[in-house]
Amino acid sequence: MRTWTGSTTVILTRERLSEQRFAPLIWGGAFGACGALMVFIWPVISDSIAQIGKAYPKALMEAFGMSGLDTVERYIDGELFGMLIPLAAAVLALRGVTRPTVAAEDAGQLDTWLTMPISRRALMWSSVISSGVILAATLLILYVVTMAASVLAGSGLSAAAFGRGVLNVWPLAMVFAGVAALAAGLMRGSGRVTGVTVGVLTAMYFADLAGKLASNVSDLRWISAFRYYGSAIEHGLDLTNVLGLSLTALALAAAGAECFNRRDI
Amino acid sequence: METTGACSTLGRVPPIIQCVQLTKRYGRSRGIEDLTLAIEPGEVFGFLGPNGAGKTTTIRTLLDLHRATSGSAQIFGLDSRRDSLAIRARTGNLAGDFAIAPQLTGHRALALAAAVRGVDDLTRAHDLAERFHADLTRPLRELSRGNRQKIGLLLALFHSPELLVLDEPTSGLDPLMQASFLELLEEERERGTTVFLSSHELSEVQQICDRVAMVREGRLVAVESVDEMRDRASRHVVAELAAASTADVFERLPGVSDVELVGAVLRCTVRGDVGPLVEALAQIGVHDLEIGRPSLDELFLERYREPVAA
Numbered sequence: 001m002r003t004w005t006g007s008t009t010v011i012l013t014r015e016r017l018s019e020q021r022f023a024p025l026i027w028g029g030a031f032g033a034c035g036a037l038m039v040f041i042w043p044v045i046s047d048s049i050a051q052i053g054k055a056y057p058k059a060l061m062e063a064f065g066m067s068g069l070d071t072v073e074r075y076i077d078g079e080l081f082g083m084l085i086p087l088a089a090a091v092l093a094l095r096g097v098t099r100p101t102v103a104a105e106d107a108g109q110l111d112t113w114l115t116m117p118i119s120r121r122a123l124m125w126s127s128v129i130s131s132g133v134i135l136a137a138t139l140l141i142l143y144v145v146t147m148a149a150s151v152l153a154g155s156g157l158s159a160a161a162f163g164r165g166v167l168n169v170w171p172l173a174m175v176f177a178g179v180a181a182l183a184a185g186l187m188r189g190s191g192r193v194t195g196v197t198v199g200v201l202t203a204m205y206f207a208d209l210a211g212k213l214a215s216n217v218s219d220l221r222w223i224s225a226f227r228y229y230g231s232a233i234e235h236g237l238d239l240t241n242v243l244g245l246s247l248t249a250l251a252l253a254a255a256g257a258e259c260f261n262r263r264d265i
Numbered sequence: 266m267e268t269t270g271a272c273s274t275l276g277r278v279p280p281i282i283q284c285v286q287l288t289k290r291y292g293r294s295r296g297i298e299d300l301t302l303a304i305e306p307g308e309v310f311g312f313l314g315p316n317g318a319g320k321t322t323t324i325r326t327l328l329d330l331h332r333a334t335s336g337s338a339q340i341f342g343l344d345s346r347r348d349s350l351a352i353r354a355r356t357g358n359l360a361g362d363f364a365i366a367p368q369l370t371g372h373r374a375l376a377l378a379a380a381v382r383g384v385d386d387l388t389r390a391h392d393l394a395e396r397f398h399a400d401l402t403r404p405l406r407e408l409s410r411g412n413r414q415k416i417g418l419l420l421a422l423f424h425s426p427e428l429l430v431l432d433e434p435t436s437g438l439d440p441l442m443q444a445s446f447l448e449l450l451e452e453e454r455e456r457g458t459t460v461f462l463s464s465h466e467l468s469e470v471q472q473i474c475d476r477v478a479m480v481r482e483g484r485l486v487a488v489e490s491v492d493e494m495r496d497r498a499s500r501h502v503v504a505e506l507a508a509a510s511t512a513d514v515f516e517r518l519p520g521v522s523d524v525e526l527v528g529a530v531l532r533c534t535v536r537g538d539v540g541p542l543v544e545a546l547a548q549i550g551v552h553d554l555e556i557g558r559p560s561l562d563e564l565f566l567e568r569y570r571e572p573v574a575a
Contacts, residue, residue: 011380019366104366111360112420115328115430116381117353265330 008118012126013133016100023134027092028141035080035146042072042155049075063212067234072150073161077233081165085142086229087205089135089173094180094197096131097124101181101260103190110265120265124181124257131177132170139166161233168232171245175225176201178252185259279342281306281428281459282327286336289326296322298483299336304461309454311474311491312463313565319483320463321361324432327461328358340428354382357426361433361463363417371401371416375423382424390423396449397442410437418446422453429453432463447473467565479568486568498564499536501557505529507550514549518542 042049053061053069061067064082068074101124104110114120143166150157179200183193204224211221221227225248228241280303289296297319304310314320325331327338329349338345340352365374375390394401399415400408408416414437421429435443443466450460450473464470470477471491478488487494499522512526520537529552535542539556546554 008381011377015377019368108360108362108364109366111325111330112358112363112365112417113381114330115353115356115358115360116378117350118381119350262332264332265325 008122009126009129012100012118012122013130016126016130017133020096020130020134023092023096024137024141027088028138029145031085031088031138031142032145032149034084035076035142036149038076038079039072039146039150039155039157040153042075042157043153046072046075059213063209067231072155072157073233076146076157076162077165077231081169081231081233083205086169086172086226087201089139089169090176090201091198092138093131093135093173093177094194094201096134097127097177097180097256098184098190098193098197100127100130101184102188102193105188105265106190114265120261121257124185124260125253128177128181128253128256132174135170135173135177139169142166164232164237168229168237168242171242171249172225172229174249175245175252178249178256181253181256182259183256185256185261185263188263278306280304280339281308282310282338282340282461284323284327284336284338287323287326287333287338288335289322289331290334295319295483296331296334297326297480300480300483300485302478302485302488304459306459307454307457308476309450309460309462309474311470311477312461312480313465313467313470313477314480315569318480320480321432322483323480324358324361324430324461324463328353328356328430355426356428356430357421357424358430359414359417359421359432359434361436363414365405365416365420367406368404370404371399371419374405374416374420375401378420378423384424387423389425390419393419393422393449396445411439411442414438415442422449425456425458427458429458429460429462431460433465434462435464435466435469443469479565481569494564498558498567499534500539502531502533502535502539502542503553503555503557504531504546504551505553506531506546507552510549514545515542518545 050068050070053074056069061078064078067077069078101110104113110123114123143163147157147159147162149155150162176197180193180197183196187193187196204226207220208224208226211218211224211227225245228238228245230238230241232238282302282304284300284302287300287302288298290298300319300323312320312323322331326333327340327345329345329352332346341355343352345352369377371394375387379385379387379390393399394415397415397418399419400412401416405413405416414434418434421431421434435446438446447469450462453460454473460473462470462474474491476488476490477494479486506529509529510526510531512524515521515524515526515531515533518541520535520539521533521542522536523532523534525532531546533542535556
């Protein structure tokens with residue numbers, strides 16, 4: 001008889017990773033293709049992009065996290081890490097939480113698994129952990145594909161700077177995995193949980209953007225996870241923010257697991 | 266503490282399942298109301314009711330998928346909420362609408378369930394798979410409903426649980442597999458397994474269950490053995506009289522109703538003692554007499570035609 005939640009969490013995490021083994025290849029492949037395209041074309045477009053960058057309004061550049069478009073790192077930072085990768089990674093992370101929980105509940109699968117000695121906390125934690133691992137593997141593939149393309153194209157992308165940018169995405173995306181966990185703990189229905197989480201994601205993104213563009217609403221940024229994301233390529237990894245976002249994700253997931261444990265399935 | 270049916274715990278092994286005034290409401294909607302019930306060890310217990318009566322809500326509350334609004338439930342003497350994991354470790358369950366991830370094969374689902382339950386020996390699982398002709402190699406999405414149901418039965422039974430909770434277990438199974446399943450339940454009964462069986466298949470309940478509970482609009486309306494229920498229920502009488510008589514002769518008799526006399530053929534319904542009717546018939550004389558015991562289907566319908574007690 002096995003009733004220890006920890007070992008069940010390990011079993012479920014392993015199962016989830018096995019079931020989703022192609023997800024990093026698919027998502028990471030798509031992310032990597034974007035990165036590879038950018039570094040491939042950089043040697044050809046660098047001069048004209050630099051000119052465009054100079055023509056951009058400074059406030060707009062800052063709003064989108066760009067300090068310029070004169071180097072491949074800045075170009076990647078603005079184009080890849082400014083919006084595309086963080087938002088897509090957040091969607092991947094939240095989906096990693098909703099599929100084995102609320103989506104499985106919608107499909108009636110939890111009536112089978114949760115009448116075995118599987119605690120709901122174990123189910124939620126295994127979803128969050130596997131989501132984090134899948135996201136990390138996806139980002140690793142983004143890194144490897146983009147750096148390989150950079151070497152082939154001779155675009156000179158700094159491995160360390162790009163690595164910082166990739167690493168910086170993980171805690172931000174995991175905050176939205178945490179939001180999804182909390183929403184799944186509070187309500188039923190995969191569509192509703194996904195909708196609420198994507199709504200929070202969009203609201204936070206625009207709160208940060210609006211705060212950057214208009215000083216009278218700059219306080220809005222404090223409630224946005226994007227405020228603590230910054231630009232790791234340009235300014236390096238802010239470990240305080242990385243830790244803060246990671247702990248926020250953890251706290252949200254813990255609250256989600258507790259709520260999920262209390263509600264009806 | 267009042268329990269329904271013959272379920273006093275004094276001087277006896279405690280019940281495997283004991284609910285006391287178990288109530289589950291969904292906001293203002295009714296789920297189950299004041300359900301008091303005890304199921305003895307080794308008993309095969311049928312749980313009957315029409316759709317929406319509260320059968321699945323009862324099972325989901327017992328297995329801690331739903332949290333009771335009030336009242337309590339104990340399984341193996343453990344609290345169904347607080348000790349839910351320990352209870353589920355000793356229980357096998359087949360949900361009414363069995364589902365697992367469609368990409369899983371039976372083998373994979375079984376391996377996962379075995380890992381979760383800490384079961385290393387899968388001999389019984391493979392024996393059961395062979396017995397039910399269950400295909401463990403194909404993903405569930407490629408299997409018919411009946412074949413998926415076989416995987417569900419396997420997952421419920423492979424670890425030799427002390428308690429089986431089965432919600433419509435034979436739905437989708439062909440008649441041969443249904444017979445095979447009922448045989449298996451007989452074996453489980455001999456092994457001492459307690460079975461809580463929710464079903465619409467009254468014939469299988471009649472065949473396999475020791476006692477039956479009927480639930481209606483969330484409330485328990487009866488808990489008794491199938492035989493007791495049939496003894497208490499009305500019987501259909503058809504008699505071919507040897508001499509002329511009138512309907513009012515029979516209508517006056519205690520417990521006799523629905524009297525219909527067409528020519529020499531009398532049809533009526535008797536509730537309770539058939540003695541007075543038999544005596545009256547003997548005085549008139551009969552060529553033929555048939556007293557039919559009602560089927561469980563008829564008993565079920567009879568129960569559900571009665572108005573609900575407030």
